[in-house]
Amino acid sequence: MDDERQVCEQTAILLEKIKIAAQWRLSGSEAVERVKEMHWEGRDIDLCLIDWKMPDMDGVEVTRRIRKEVGNAVPIVMISAYDISEVEEEARAAGVNGFLPKPLYRSSVYAAIKSALEHKGETFAGEEKKPAGKLLEGFHLLVAEDNALNQEIAATLLRMEGAAVDCVEDGQQALDVFLASKPGEYDAILMDVQMPVMDGHEATRQIRASEHPLARTIPIIATTANAFNDDISAALAAGMNTHVSKPLDIIQLCKTLADCIQK
Incomplete structure (x- = not known):
């Protein structure tokens, strides 16, 4: 320059x-x-x-x-x-x-x-450090969940840990919002598997097949009450990165999100 x-x-x-x-x-x-x-x-x-x-x-x-x-x-x-x-x-x-x-x-x-x-990545003098205890500080998440109570609980827990959260009610909305987003606008997607209009598996498949610059790299985490091997395998086959079960354990969820986003 x-x-x-x-x-x-x-x-x-x-x-x-x-x-x-x-x-x-x-x-x-x-x-x-x-x-x-x-x-x-x-x-x-x-x-x-x-x-x-x-x-x-x-x-x-x-x-x-x-x-x-x-x-x-x-x-x-x-x-x-x-x-x-x-x-x-x-x-x-x-x-x-x-x-x-x-x-x-x-x-x-x-x-x-x-x-x-x-010395790449080292903290420089004057850099503001993230507040202690905020495990998701700086992350922007998209949450797809059709149950209003579950959606509110998930958003509240994530925001308490410092994340910015946008919520949608079905897989089609999740797909539309992601495709309209700028590259880097969202750090990860929490995708309920069973939703009306379009389920989480199909929404994930269409995201992965899209022309969005981050279509194949944005972390997509399945959230479902079912945690059997077949359910986990189906989520992975659809293109999701991993699976967390409901009810959500916020510590486990934060760790899963942080691991996926850093990778």
């Missing part, structure tokens, strides 16, 4: 020589949008090289916005032709992992990338 086209083109060529495919953008706002798009698609960028001084948005603000969108999963290295010391503390607090002086040389770029990737 640099406002000078020549710098972007030369850096991309340099990265290609060390076997790294690169995209570039000429403004901070364009860069943030691209990082966000790829995150929604489930294809996080492996590393960002961000110029400090840019006209529309400086590198520190670009870093803040990227961190707000994707957290600390993407390593960020700030590049500059100027003395970085005056902004280093602010930049690190915003989430910058390392610094590189211009002009860029192959050896220094390689060393900076290696160092940033070795």
Whole structure:
């Protein structure tokens, strides 16, 4: 990310020589949008090289916005032709992992990338930590359940653990809502098996067969009062990831959701 086209083109060529495919953008706002798009698609960028001084948005603000969108999963290295010391503390607090002086040389770029990737995912100074005890903090879930009481209980338990929850009443609604969602909008689907209009098995099969970018990867967890081997096998055959039985055990459900989403 640099406002000078020549710098972007030369850096991309340099990265290609060390076997790294690169995209570039000429403004901070364009860069943030691209990082966000790829995150929604489930294809996080492996590393960002961000110029400090840019006209529309400086590198520190670009870093803040990227961190707000994707957290600390993407390593960020700030590049500059100027003395970085005056902004280093602010930049690190915003989430910058390392610094590189211009002009860029192959050896220094390689060393900076290696160092940033070795510390990928580490908490940076100033990052807000999730509240303790909220097992599902930050997750957005879609719950398909036709029984109003069961739906209310499930939503209440999940929200108590920090999740955002949207509820639908049958498999057709679950399918429609998922297909209309943006990539990354939902982290997982809790799918009751026995529902009117369209049951959970058929809804899952149609989700998996759809053209949605996350059709084959979004976790779908079956919820049913039946926990026999045949029921579990049928859920897995339909494309569900796993099965939890009713009445819901919130601790087991949280663990199952967290495991599926992290995978």
